[in-house]
Amino acid sequence: MKTIKWVSAALPLLILTACNHQPKDQSSEMPKRTVFFDKSGMDTTVNPADNLFLYANGTWLKNTKIPPSETGWGGMYSMTVENRKQLHQILEDVSKQDNPKDSKEQKVGDLYLSGMDTTAIDKLGYEPVKPLLAKIDAVKDYKQLIDLSASTFNDGDGFLFGFYTAPDDKNSKLNVAHFDQTGLELPERDYYFNADSASVKIRAAYVTYITKLFTLTGVDAATAAKKAADILKLETAIAQSHLTPTELRDPQKNYNKFAVKDFAKQIPDIDFEHVLTLMNIHTDTILVGQPKYYVALDKLLKTQPIGIWKDKLDFMALDASSSLLSKPFRDAHFEFYGKVLNGQKQQKERWRDMVEVIDNGLGELLGQLYVAKYFPPDAKKRMLDLVNNLQAVYKERIERLDWMSPATKEKALAKLAAFSKKIGYPDKWKNYDDVTISKDAYYKNMQSISKHNYNEELKKINKPVDKTEWQMTPSTVDAYNNPYNNEIVFPAGILQFPFFDKDADDAINYGAIGVVIGHEMTHSFDDQGRQYDKDGNLKDWWTPEDAAKFKQRVQVLINQYNGYTVLNNLHVNGRLTQGENLADNGGMAIAYEAFKRTPEGKSDTKIDGFTPDQRFFLSLAQVWRMKKSDEAVRMDINTNPHSPPMYRTNGPMSNMPSFYKAFNVKPGNKMYRPDSTRVKVW
Structure with a gap:
């Protein structure tokens, strides 16, 4: 949603x-x-x-x-x-100009140049995402995993919590914090359960993709394949808690308002009030679209091995960053999302990707x-x-x-x-003053x-x-x-x-x-x-x-x-x-x-x-x-x-x-x- x-x-x-x-x-x-x-x-x-x-x-x-x-x-x-x-x-023109620092021309032009410099990007390999992977590696138990999942939202990352801000459906003049189901990387829940041949092939290709990302970070093939199989199994368990696309169409069914302290009682092992503090969300009331997901997450965090959860977060971090990393990661991303899921035969020109990004x-x-x-x-x-x-x-x-x-x-x-x-176009334009853009730092x-x-x-x-x-x-x-x-x-x-x-x-x-x-x-x-x-x-x-x-x-x-x-x-x-x-x-x-x-x-x-x-x-x-x-x-x-x-x-x-x-x-x-x-x- x-x-x-x-x-x-x-x-x-x-x-x-x-x-x-x-x-x-x-x-x-x-x-x-x-x-x-x-x-x-x-x-x-x-x-x-x-x-x-x-x-x-x-x-x-x-x-x-x-x-x-x-x-x-x-x-x-x-x-x-x-x-x-x-x-x-437009981007070609402004990127060639001598633009004042922090002007709109400088920001879009330099972001374009940084993304077009694939030589520099390729030299870095997966170096940019290593600090996040190190944080995941340091996790010892599921409570630390929850803390990491919440705190990294402030760095532009974040895991397992489907947060956004939007109007309260029943008080449309006021914005409130929303939490929706998340945790799946395939398009929707039924991709994990459908038994037709096309769905079976997609799941097999998904495992191959996960395996590839791990091997690109130096994990041996057998271990990477085991991690991938475990991640698919874990996501399948998560998928059981998800509503279908048709069920998500019902506004009343997906409107569940809670006092934070009351919702926290439904998921006692997540310590939701602490999660909000780590996410810098200060509110007494939230809207939860699909509470069933968070109740299931509360149980799965305790019952599934911490090693598998860490692998799951590693994969989520690599998957989310793959299009920003070196060519082998970009190619792996395309092989699955482009070819397998959408039937795309070859990657688009790099400038097309950068136009979309900007x-x-x-x-x-x-x-x-x-x-x-x-x-x-x-x-x-x-x-x-x-x-x-x-x-x-x-x-x-x-x-x-x-x-x-x-x-x-x-x-x-x-x-x-x-x-x-x-x-x-808007009568009032958005402000990006807190965004810093340079020509040589795409990630x-x-x-x-x-x-x-x-x-x-x-x-x-x-x-x-x-x-x-x-x-x-x-x-x-x-x-x-x-x-x-x-x-x-x-x-x-x-x-x-x-x-x-x-x-x-x-x-x-x-x-x-x-x-x-x-x-x-x-x-x-x-x-x-x-x-x-x-x-x-x-x-x-x-x-x-x-x-x-x-x-x-x-x-x-x-x-x-x-x-x-x-x-x-x-x-x-x-x-x-x-x-x-x-x-x-x-x-x-x-x-x-x-x-x-x-x-x-x-x-x-x-x-x-x-x-x-x-x-x-x-x-x-x-x-x-x-x-x-x-x-x-x-x-x-x-x-x-x-x-x-x-x-x-x-x-x-x-x-x-x-x-x-x-x-x-x-x-x-x-x-x-x-x-x-x-x-x-x-």
Whole structure:
């Protein structure tokens, strides 16, 4: 669980080759485009009434090969690559300048240089992590292990305690200390228990990876293999205490407020009050998302040999640092996380890694440079107009609902009216004054950032929530809904073609960014978001009858998506994906209605040979154009709350009468759904 409920609202389509040759717009750094739809990627032998996704993208899917450095292509992959190239150019430029010490240019430029100097990094081997390994080696018993796990948070490390600061779900104006389940390095609990051949292979590769890290520190192969097997066994025991990704979707189930002294009684051997002191957390009250994990940890610390626990911490330290160490460690990390888990054939260029590191670590310093170069002010105004248009449509749709009572409608409309809208970049930038960056100390640079991040969490505890704060960097190609602030947020990174272009026709913009806007709005009324009121508090504002009707209608959606399969035998998890599916269905319906109020939406004029309505739906279908490795698809099915791209396209459309009319969908067509099984929520 993160500080907010993260939502990948939309993912972009392939940057079209033809668009690389558009005339330059002299008012910005971006090329001026005149072509906004790719007809060459379509497969017109497919009946759009049977599969619109393949009709819009079939030829592209047949001809496209996933680049060896990627886990997929199209969609977010290609747009993110273009986005990262922009950031790379910024970093190349500032790293060559004579920047004032501690300026944003100096910090991002020197962090870039330190990470690009792989010769210096490789010479150090695993020297940077040796002091932490020595601390672990000095541990004598489980009580010292607990103390070490807690105290090292102050150094930017820390183990076994899933700490962060976020608003109190039931008092959203106040930040509190949260503790969630942790202790696993595989993606989620079921990776330790599933008996299918793919899961068995992943566990075997995981043991190989752990073994490799130990051998790189000088441990002999047989001993390293024994350590790895013991760590897997220990993590399997820990995994039994974890909730599943689907269970983590229930805000009420994951809201457990304790006085510190009362929670300490549940885990007497951990001495939790002492743990908080060592972590420099000063509070009388905490929120614990999954208490079962800490109760299990309390028992396992005593019953499992201290040697295995020390091996576990050694591995966690090496694993967390592996991408910052010499090439053998980086290669081992890639072999498991890149190849095995995600199907990536080869590592990305080093500059790509460094762009990600800097965007994650100093994102609002780099973000200031990014928006100055790539986000013109008129784009922000155009985006706000779109948001306001969709908000007006959403209001009318709620007012027209035939299944919701006036009492609940009144609360829903109040929540909609209270939306906060953040577009492009923050009004107030984060401060990184306590971060020290030099050109020749990559590991120390990253330690400084980690310490900064931890101290920022500490400073927020029991303080009022800063509603100006952003949870994504300005360059991020994504968007989110934050239920605590009742806000929708669209970073500048996603406000680029093909999602958004001020020169594109309305069918393109409403079919792309319009659906994203509607998607984010709908998250405030999905299975999770609907449980938060207009002030961001976890509070039941529904009548029991309306709540029951909502759940009945959502069950229709769950059933629909449960019926979709990938890789021949893997089913989409309709319950895990219900929130995103609700947002996809609601977002499309709202964006379409808003589009129909534009001059183009009211006309019959064809562009590229398609009617305005057809162009709207095809725009969205090409936004979701994506091809992924089998490994990445399997990972998504197990952990991703979003449905696969084909079903993010075809699923919502098969519930929309306007789509049926646009493409003449009739009984017998594969996308036809009887009216009784169509999703009708928002």
